[in-house]
Amino acid sequence: EADIYQTPRYLVIGTGKKITLECSQTMGHDKMYWYQQDPGMELHLIHYSYGVNSTEKGDLSSESTVSRIRTEHFPLTLESARPSHTSQYLCASSVSSGLSGYTFGSGTRLTVV
Amino acid sequence: GQQVMQIPQYQHVQEGEDFTTYCNSSTTLSNIQWYKQRPGGHPVFLIQLVKSGEVKKQKRLTFQFGEAKKNSSLHITATQTTDVGTYFCAGRGSRGGADGLTFGKGTHLIIQP
Numbered sequence: 001e002a003d004i005y006q007t008p009r010y011l012v013i014g015t016g017k018k019i020t021l022e023c024s025q026t027m028g029h030d031k032m033y034w035y036q037q038d039p040g041m042e043l044h045l046i047h048y049s050y051g052v053n054s055t056e057k058g059d060l061s062s063e064s065t066v067s068r069i070r071t072e073h074f075p076l077t078l079e080s081a082r083p084s085h086t087s088q089y090l091c092a093s094s095v096s097s098g099l100s101g102y103t104f105g106s107g108t109r110l111t112v113v
Numbered sequence: 114g115q116q117v118m119q120i121p122q123y124q125h126v127q128e129g130e131d132f133t134t135y136c137n138s139s140t141t142l143s144n145i146q147w148y149k150q151r152p153g154g155h156p157v158f159l160i161q162l163v164k165s166g167e168v169k170k171q172k173r174l175t176f177q178f179g180e181a182k183k184n185s186s187l188h189i190t191a192t193q194t195t196d197v198g199t200y201f202c203a204g205r206g207s208r209g210g211a212d213g214l215t216f217g218k219g220t221h222l223i224i225q226p
Contacts, residue, residue, distance in 0.1 A: 040199070040221065042201075042217075042218040042219060043156070043201065043216045090155055100161065101146050101148070101158030101159075101160075102146075102148075102158060102214075103158065104155040104156045104157070105155065
């Protein structure tokens with residue numbers, strides 16, 4: 001079983017609210033990533049981190065922000081949720097060498113009403 | 114930038130028939146990965162190919178990496194209902210994504226009993 005955990009699994013929230021999606025991994029991986037995926041669609045990289053205090057924006061522009069204060073923790077925050085943010089958010093991690101695949105979490109399905 | 118094209122987008126097969134999905138990159142890749150995502154689930158890493166012309170097998174699944182390291186394929190023999198899902202390739206090149214990893218849009222495999 002994957003040792004990467006995302007909470008909450010499902011979230012319905014009103015427009016304008018601030019939300020934080022949690023992602024934690026117990027594998028000691030240096031690299032972590034956030035992807036956005038609409039149902040049945042492709043994966044879009046929105047943020048990634050190569051280690052503590054390292055964060056980079058991905059290929060898809062996103063209004064969210066991330067932080068990496070601890071190796072195991074990579075939360076994603078939306079300051080003011082909008083209906084356009086409705087999607088599934090997937091967290092993943094990998095070893096530094098890049099010689100293995102990504103381990104994905106189960107995702108957070110976000111609905112903004 | 115680097116692009117990874119995957120075809121077909123959808124594939125309907127009868128249970129027991131074979132299935133193949135193809136992945137093509139606009140640039141030479143250092144390696145390519147394959148993932149499977151079940152409906153409602155998250156992507157799960159299947160395999161990574163590194164060498165030119167490499168062929169790997171996992172039970173009924175056969176993965177190939179082209180001689181020029183710009184294309185790859187996944188072939189499933191005698192599909193079963195458990196094979197249903199979306200198959201993504203992800204190519205690692207010199208630019209784009211995180212670690213230079215770019216995901217294709219995926220092939221949705223639909224199996225009719």
